[in-house]
Amino acid sequence: MKVLVPVKRVVDFNVKVRVRPDGSGVDLANVKMSMNPFDEIAVEQAIRFKEQGKASEIVVVSVGPKETNETLRTALAMGADRGIHVLASGPVEPLAVAKILARIVGDEAPKLVIVGKQAIDDDCNQTGQMLAGLLRWPQATFASKADVSESTVTVTREIDGGLQTLALDLPAVVTCDLRLNEPRYASLPNIMKAKKKPIAETTPEALGVDIAPRLKISRTFEPPARSGGRKVASVAELAQLVRDHVGV
Numbered sequence: 001m002k003v004l005v006p007v008k009r010v011v012d013f014n015v016k017v018r019v020r021p022d023g024s025g026v027d028l029a030n031v032k033m034s035m036n037p038f039d040e041i042a043v044e045q046a047i048r049f050k051e052q053g054k055a056s057e058i059v060v061v062s063v064g065p066k067e068t069n070e071t072l073r074t075a076l077a078m079g080a081d082r083g084i085h086v087l088a089s090g091p092v093e094p095l096a097v098a099k100i101l102a103r104i105v106g107d108e109a110p111k112l113v114i115v116g117k118q119a120i121d122d123d124c125n126q127t128g129q130m131l132a133g134l135l136r137w138p139q140a141t142f143a144s145k146a147d148v149s150e151s152t153v154t155v156t157r158e159i160d161g162g163l164q165t166l167a168l169d170l171p172a173v174v175t176c177d178l179r180l181n182e183p184r185y186a187s188l189p190n191i192m193k194a195k196k197k198p199i200a201e202t203t204p205e206a207l208g209v210d211i212a213p214r215l216k217i218s219r220t221f222e223p224p225a226r227s228g229g230r231k232v233a234s235v236a237e238l239a240q241l242v243r244d245h246v247g248v
C-alpha cells in the first residue's frame with residue numbers, strides 16, 4: 001500500500017515570531033525553519049506502517065519555495081522513500097494546497113494520505129479536510145491512534161468527553177494529532193542515504209492549479225502585553241475584584 005504524506009516547511013516551533021513593523025505579516029528573515037511538527041508525526045506513522053509490513057512505499061510531498069527541498073530531505077532521512085516538490089514562492093492557501101495534493105493523489109493513487117492536523121504557522125487546520133472533500137474520500141481528523149489493514153484504517157480520535165474510534169474504507173485521509181506517536185530523529189547514516197533518494201520537481205501550473213490567494217490579510221499585530229498580577233489580602237477582596245473587573 002502506498003502512503004502519501006504532505007509536509008510543510010514552517011517557522012521552527014522554538015522561534016518567537018516577530019511581527020513586521022508595518023504590520024504586513026511576520027518577519028521571516030534569518031528565521032530557523034523546520035518541518036511542521038504534526039507532519040513529523042504523520043511521517044513517523046507512515047514509517048511505522050511500513051515497518052509493520054502494512055505500507056509498501058511512502059511518498060512525501062511539499063508545496064513551497066526551493067528551500068522546501070530541505071524539509072523533504074528530512075522526511076526522507078526519517079525513512080520516507082521519495083519526495084515530490086511543488087515549487088511555489090509565495091504563500092499558498094490551504095484550498096490551493098488541497099487542490100495540488102488532489103492532483104498528486106490522482107497521479108500517485110495512494111491508498112492512504114496522512115496529513116498533519118494543522119500547520120503551526122497559520123493554524124488553519126483545513127488542508128486535510130478540504131483534500132478529503134475534493135477527493136470525496138472518507139476522513140478521520142485528529143488521530144491519536146491509527147491502525148491500517150488491507151482495506152480499512154481504524155482511527156481513534158480525542159473528542160470532548162472521551163475517545164471516538166472510526167473505521168474508514170480505504171482510500172482515506174487521516175489527519176494526526178500530537179499524541180499519535182513520538183517522531184524519531186534521523187540517524188547520520190540515514191541522513192547520508194537520504195541524499196540519494198529521489199525528489200521530483202513540479203509546479204502548480206504544471207498540475208493545472210491556480211494558487212492565486214483568495215484571502216486578504218488586513219493586519220498582523222502582536223497580542224496585547226499581559227498586565228502583571230497582584231496579591232490580594234483576602235478572599236473577600238478577591239471576590240470584589242472578580243465582581244468589579246470580570247463582571248461575575
Ligand code: AMP
Nearest residue numbers: 006007008063116118119124125126127
Ligand atoms: P493547514 O490546513 O494549513 O493547517 O495544514 C494542515 C496540514 O496540511 C499540514 O500539517 C500539512 O500536512 C498539510 N499542508 C499544509 N500546507 C502544506 C504545504 N505547503 N505543503 C505540503 N503540505 C501542506
